Amino acid sequence: MQSYLGTIIAALAAAAGALFVVGVAHRITRRLGQRSLLLTGLAQHAHRAFQVAATILAVQFAVRFTTGYATGTGWRQALLHILVLGVIAATAWLVAALLVVVEDTALARFQVEVADNRHRRIRTQVVLLRRLTIAVVIILALGVMLMTFPAVRGIGAGVLTSAGVVGVVAALAAQSLLGNVFAGLQLAFSDAVRLGDVVVVDGEWGRIEELTLSYVVLRIWDDRRLILPTSYFTSKPFQNWTRTEAAVLGTAEFDVDWSISVQAMREELRRLVENSELWDGRVCVLQVIDATGGMIKVRALVSAENAGSLWDLRCLVREHLVAWVWEQRPTAMPRTRAEVGDAGGGQPWQWVPPRHRPQTAGGLADGAGSDDARIFGGSEDGAARSEAFVGPDEPADSRR
Template sequence: MFDWHSWLGLAASVAIALAAAFVVAVITKLIVVAATKRREWPRALTSKARHPYRLLLAVIATWAAINFSMPGMDWVDHAFLIALIAVGAWFIGAIVSFGIGLGMGRYRIDVPDNRVARRIQTQLAIVRRLAFAVIVIVAAGSILLTFPGVQAVGASVLASAGIVSIVAGLAAQSTLANVFAGVQLAFSDAIRVDDVVIAEGEWGRIEEVTLTYVVVHIWDDRRMVLPSTYFTSTPFENWTRSGSELLGSVEIDLDWRVSPVAMRAELDRILARTNIWDGRASVLQVTDATGGFVRVRILVTAVDAPTLFDLRCFIREEMVEWLQTQDPAAIPRTRVQMVQSEQRAESAPTSETHTDQIGLFTGSAQAEERASLLTSSIPIIETDGRRD
């Protein structure tokens, strides 16, 4: 008769148990696929949970085979219990990840008008992280409680739980504040994944929301990591809070000879040539006329912030081209008034000279002429070698 309690019997028991686990895994897969034909989610479930499920079946089958062949081995039972808890936590985590991923897949954020989808994506991402944290903590605690020494210490730890919780709360005050802020952000709808925000003076999109920090993808491909408390305690701009449509302006300083009517007609032609304008609003107004210039402001709308930026640049380029070719008189000029000659004329003396005393050689033009005759050189005439 075959001895199942020998090493050979142990090997045979383990082999049979593993074969049975493999058969159970195959049957489970066939049942899931047959029950959900023409659907995509069974493939995702199989991909997520295949390895932990098979490993879980293998651990259970091997443990049962060892207990059948060689019962009473406490250290083996302890080791397999720890392995069962760890693999079971892995399997539960895979199921949770599949379920949350299935929900996130139904809400796409790469489509227009995705405000609800972005909110759901953010909340599900936070829930997934919370679930993973709870699973890991529970599994680690369960493994520790399998050791007799930890069980003995557990009573005293629970007795002083109030003091320990106070000390831990004070020590991890900033961390806990970020955790609570992360949960608040996820469920208060203040920010969502793919929201366009202005934080710390930088324009970017919310790329990731975690329990303790938020990653902002800045427009030049930098990443700014901010604590979750930043978005609960610091004012910031959210450009897609209730919708992604935005209104933007283009301001140009021009000469006084510009024609707003002609510019308004050209703006209509420019917008008719592009498909990035959403057609909601287009306004051209003269908002200022001081300092020698006329300020023209153009208001246009677009479906989102990146499209609005491209539209503003396009309008600015087209207007510059039109001003250079069609209305050069509207190009700004700096005017300078020459007043130097007028100042000299005002400061020059008049032809009439008024003096208190008029003498023989001073005081009048005739006196000055007589003085010049007397002070000029006298010619000397030589005759016959003599000077007269």
């Protein structure tokens, strides 16, 4: 009884001493953390794990040095074995907490919450590497804990001899899981998609909210969440609107009658976007892209600094130009003609001969040379876009 009582007192004293030392270290770390982001992270995330690991380790040393090998061998070995398992688990917890601290410290140097984020790639890689490392730490900790049992060590040779067969079976059984894990690592280092990117997947437009080793969470524009396996982004095509920059282009298309004044509509579009804070000042183009079926299709191309502003700007362009056609050009609304009788009756919807030719000898039609009528030219941005879409020179033999 005296031996048991001494062991208990020594264990309690060791635990109290460990808690006291950890508490003092925590206070010092918090005070010094006012000047250091790393120390602040250690005080917030690693305190509990360090406290548990230090306490269990101190109790283990107390039990080991206050009990003899010949006295109470059975209960001593069982208690020490339990304490060893606790030390392994607490150490793994401490390592995982330190990884979180390192991640927070690394990400704090980069601005990741801005609209045009240049550091999403680094954030994605750090988050995925931290999660992968934590998974490896947990697996290693479980393996070390199992190796503390003599029975497990005894069958180790047999396990090693059949490791090839077991590995093949496990690979076949976990083919999908392993595929997603490798796909997650590929996404982290290939820079194809990152946290915060705006993407279009299966017709759904949203932002990458969470990226793990097995799945990707896409926050759709209406606050729904689309959960996709990481292998989807390595095996199927998708649109990434913010891979290089957040600024994007968007269109608004209209079917109107042939009697529309394209130049007047172009000038109205320019007036609209110049008075809107949604436009970033880069692209404002209106072109006739089709003229079949008794109507012409007019497309307005505008630009904005991000996908959200572009969506609102496209809706604004549609709403305004529809109202403009209705109020200012009612005869240009889409219609099907079926005229019987005299075509020169002077009615508003009847065709009348133009007062002047739209194109003079050696000249261009009204508005054909305007910057607002050219996507691939007319401005520095248009010239750069033209160079980007120019293909290789055509060989001389290909024209024969």
